[in-house]
Amino acid sequence: MRKFQRKRASESWPVGCAALWWEKMMSHDPVELVPYDPQWPQAFRRIRGRLLVLLPQALSIDHIGSTSIAGMTAKPLIDIDIVLPSLGHIEAATDVLLAEGYEPRGNRYDDEVWAFLSRGLVPRERVYLCPAGNGTHRNRLAFRDHLIAHPEAAAEYAALKRRLAGEFTMDGDGYTAHKREFVDAIVARALADDR
Incomplete structure (x- = not known):
């Protein structure tokens, strides 16, 4: 039986999936942003x-990520968090997603969140x-909800994304890393507002 409790992605994937995950993580797809598509909520x-x-x-x-925020510039990719009853349910859910053709993308941040990317579907899906x-799921919802409720923060985030996409055209990791400070500040503000 596979173990999903271990933290490192290379130890927590089915045999063969770890190698595929590493290969995919090392590929450098361009950072492509598109204007908001009003069809994204229906697609979700x-x-x-x-x-x-x-x-x-x-x-x-x-529905998480930029495609969940009306008017937001985004990668043409529907990000989705699937919350399961416990860590013990991850293995069976992984088997289902793999059988449906999703590519494993790993647990990159040691946060008990496993990513999968759809193959050939339009729009593409990144499922977690x-x-x-x-905690990562809680933070994603807090970030999304704060930007929906505060259009000025959403506009600031959209401008940051456009600037970073120009600077990190072929470096998705750099693009994501340079958004971190803004994202963390919004999450902290959103969680403080909830108290």
Whole structure:
């Protein structure tokens, strides 16, 4: 039986998946931003319905990332968090996603969140599996909800994304890393507002 409790991505993936994950993580796809597409919410609802059939044990399936924020410039990629009852449910859900053709992208940040990317679907999907109570999932929802409620913060984030996409055209890791300070500040503000 595979173990998903271990932290390092290279130790927590099925045999063969770790190598595929590493190969995919080392490829350098361009950072492509597009204007907001009003079809993204509908695409999410369709994807969510399909995922609920595949993973009926899911506690929630949430649209996260920039495509979940009306008007936001974004990568043409629907980001989705799937919250499962516990870490013990990750393995079975992984098997389902792999059987559906999703590519494993690993647990890059040792945060009990496993990423998968759709192959050949339009729009592309990046699906994350995480257990209930996961801090990364909580932070993603806080960030999304804060930007939806504060259009000025959303506009500032969109401008930052456009600038960084120009600077890090072929470096997705650099693009993401340089957004971190802004994202962390918004999450801290959002979580403080919830208290």
